[in-house]
Amino acid sequence: MAAQTVADFTNIDPFSSSNVGKSSLNADGLKCELKTLESRPNWKGEIVVLEFGSKKHLDPPPSKVQESALVLVRFYGTNRETLCTELKIYSPYLKKAVKDIIPDFKGYNIENQPIILYDGLRYFFHYRNEFQEYGRNLENQAAIEHLMFALTYMYSALEPELYSYYNYVEAPVTVPSIDFPNLWMVFKPGDHVYGNIAGSERVLRVISVSRAGNDITGLSIEGQAIGFDGRDFGYSVEKITIHKYGGYVPLANLTYKPLSYLPDRNSISERMIERGRKFIHLRERQHYEYEGAVEAFDGAERQQTDTDEGYVKSRIVIDAERFYQAAPSRQLRNFRKTIPKRNEEHLRLKDEDYLICCHTALGFSLADRKWCIFEVDLVKDVDYNVTAFENLMLDEKYKQMISALIKVHTEVQLSFDDLIKGKGKGLIFLLHGIPGVGKSLTAGTKRAEERIFVTVFSTDDEIESVADSCKRPLYTITAGDLGTSAADVELGMGKALRLAERWNAIVLIDEADVFLEQRKTSDLVRNGLVSESFDQAFQSRVHLAVQYPALSSTFRKNLWRIFLHKASPGFSLEWLDSESLERLANEDLNGMQIKNIARTAYALAVSESTALNVTHIEIALSAVQAFKSDCNEVVMKD
Numbered sequence: 001m002a003a004q005t006v007a008d009f010t011n012i013d014p015f016s017s018s019n020v021g022k023s024s025l026n027a028d029g030l031k032c033e034l035k036t037l038e039s040r041p042n043w044k045g046e047i048v049v050l051e052f053g054s055k056k057h058l059d060p061p062p063s064k065v066q067e068s069a070l071v072l073v074r075f076y077g078t079n080r081e082t083l084c085t086e087l088k089i090y091s092p093y094l095k096k097a098v099k100d101i102i103p104d105f106k107g108y109n110i111e112n113q114p115i116i117l118y119d120g121l122r123y124f125f126h127y128r129n130e131f132q133e134y135g136r137n138l139e140n141q142a143a144i145e146h147l148m149f150a151l152t153y154m155y156s157a158l159e160p161e162l163y164s165y166y167n168y169v170e171a172p173v174t175v176p177s178i179d180f181p182n183l184w185m186v187f188k189p190g191d192h193v194y195g196n197i198a199g200s201e202r203v204l205r206v207i208s209v210s211r212a213g214n215d216i217t218g219l220s221i222e223g224q225a226i227g228f229d230g231r232d233f234g235y236s237v238e239k240i241t242i243h244k245y246g247g248y249v250p251l252a253n254l255t256y257k258p259l260s261y262l263p264d265r266n267s268i269s270e271r272m273i274e275r276g277r278k279f280i281h282l283r284e285r286q287h288y289e290y291e292g293a294v295e296a297f298d299g300a301e302r303q304q305t306d307t308d309e310g311y312v313k314s315r316i317v318i319d320a321e322r323f324y325q326a327a328p329s330r331q332l333r334n335f336r337k338t339i340p341k342r343n344e345e346h347l348r349l350k351d352e353d354y355l356i357c358c359h360t361a362l363g364f365s366l367a368d369r370k371w372c373i374f375e376v377d378l379v380k381d382v383d384y385n386v387t388a389f390e391n392l393m394l395d396e397k398y399k400q401m402i403s404a405l406i407k408v409h410t411e412v413q414l415s416f417d418d419l420i421k422g423k424g425k426g427l428i429f430l431l432h433g434i435p436g437v438g439k440s441l442t443a444g445t446k447r448a449e450e451r452i453f454v455t456v457f458s459t460d461d462e463i464e465s466v467a468d469s470c471k472r473p474l475y476t477i478t479a480g481d482l483g484t485s486a487a488d489v490e491l492g493m494g495k496a497l498r499l500a501e502r503w504n505a506i507v508l509i510d511e512a513d514v515f516l517e518q519r520k521t522s523d524l525v526r527n528g529l530v531s532e533s534f535d536q537a538f539q540s541r542v543h544l545a546v547q548y549p550a551l552s553s554t555f556r557k558n559l560w561r562i563f564l565h566k567a568s569p570g571f572s573l574e575w576l577d578s579e580s581l582e583r584l585a586n587e588d589l590n591g592m593q594i595k596n597i598a599r600t601a602y603a604l605a606v607s608e609s610t611a612l613n614v615t616h617i618e619i620a621l622s623a624v625q626a627f628k629s630d631c632n633e634v635v636m637k638d
């Protein structure tokens with residue numbers, strides 16, 4: 001019997017209808033036959049059901065319909081156009097085969113109800129190989145007969161489509177191509193579709209395909225992806241559309257392509273799997289670098305459409321949970337299936353799951369102070385400058401105290417608490433002095449291995465750089481970010497400090513002058529911001545105050561040497577001797593001005609395709625001197 005079964009399923013002729021007919025079985029529900037019904041509106045607009053070829057209403061006893069193994073219902077519109085088809089499977093043998101083979105029906109209850117397949121022949125086509133393999137292992141003759149009947153019916157009913165498919169898609173001598181009416185044949189449920197989706201290289205797992213809209217304007221593909229809602233991973237659903245086209249188009253030229261037919265499918269899969277692993281890794285709050293396009297949102301959740309706002313070059317913090325709190329309209333809808341983190345299921349995904357992971361990560365741009373949607377491919381590890389603290393030109397006694405205070409905070413055995421437990425564990429530095437002497441550069445320059453909350457108040461209005469050597473995020477906020485009323489400042493400061501604590505970040509409160517001045521009776525609004533006299537209450541809350549004096553000639557000489565060599569990598573700068581450095585150091589400039597002059601001189605050298613020389617420095621320096629002179633004249637006139 002087994003040998004005969006194998007032969008039967010091996011020798012099915014896809015283009016022969018000789019096997020389509022009625023079985024000798026006549027038991028209710030077991031007739032190996034197909035009954036065709038039509039559902040269409042009558043002249044009154046009422047939907048009526050007729051047996052194929054009948055001119056009158058069909059109202060048979062339910063048992064009569066259920067006697068047939070298969071019942072095909074064609075649905076027509078008011079213009080007699082075919083809307084869709086529905087294949088009802090009453091055969092217990094076919095219902096079991098469908099349940100065993102097609103993943104969507106694994107949990108389906110097949111007792112006392114039919115299985116309904118919309119555009120049902122498509123299922124039999126897509127799973128034709130699986131059905132044939134299943135049939136080779138059957139021993140029940142009735143089950144064999146029903147399965148052969150269904151497959152033979154499919155091959156007969158789809159004869160034109162199969163002819164096109166085998167000759168243009170599977171033929172070994174042609175480039176795989178397909179016409180639009182038969183496009184559905186290359187998108188099997190469970191396979192993968194590849195393309196540029198929402199501006200990014202993506203892969204989705206096909207769930208289903210259907211026509212787009214009531215008219216045949218395109219093919220709609222419902223695909224599965226893996227996303228993250230800030231708490232759990234899960235399977236979400238996305239829809240894409242291939243618009244109608246004429247003639248035969250190579251599969252590789254389609255807007256969205258069946259991945260299994262592409263010649264470079266292996267390299268595509270490797271890239272997407274690698275990105276998927278990275279996406280899973282980005283689940284936790286972490287510090288990264290980013291340069292590229294983003295979707296950015298301000299505090300009012302308005303999407304930024306400005307070109308400048310759509311591009312970020314910044315250190316970032318990945319934090320999906322807080323992103324969704326800031327932009328709730330972008331919250332993922334309920335997952336069809338969740339992949340919980342609590343039992344680490346997300347760490348045991350297979351390659352086929354990594355393949356369909358989301359292409360974006362959610363978080364905060366530290367430089368732009370915006371919540372953003374980042375491209376996973378453009379998220380990079382931070383290249384920290386661990387020598388920043390050592391290179392900082394600051395009195396050694398202050399550097400020693402900064403190191404000691406941070407060490408006390410980071411080592412548990414050295415922790416020092418207030419009389420009230422949990423109070424007084426913050427660390428506040430006040431860096432004060434004229435602009436451009438390096439206060440902001442100091443903020444967070446010391447590395448801290450343990451969780452520590454450091455707040456730096458700076459009266460400087462120039463933000464030099466992120467202090468790389470701390471290997472932690474530097475979250476900079478200004479007085480302008482916090483508002484003008486006391487209530488706004490309190491609310492904004494609280495939000496900023498909570499985020500900093502969550503991210504293990506160092507906070508730099510830049511432009512802090514407004515918070516440190518004494519109150520004046522003539523300015524009630526300002527009094528709301530200035531909570532205390534700096535000389536009294538605030539002074540007692542500062543752990544370490546560091547005054548940055550104007551740069552000495554020696555400091556300026558060192559800065560000139562550092563910035564000029566950075567501007568000329570690969571060049572010896574033989575002209576930069578001690579005499580030249582001495583002459584430059586005598587100019588009354590701060591660190592920011594020296595850096596800007598070096599940058600401008602470098603730009604001049606690049607534009608002339610020459611090495612940086614003293615002429616470039618002199619041109620840039622003269623421009624700065626002229627600007628200072630103009631500013632001084634304005635001040636004197638006022």
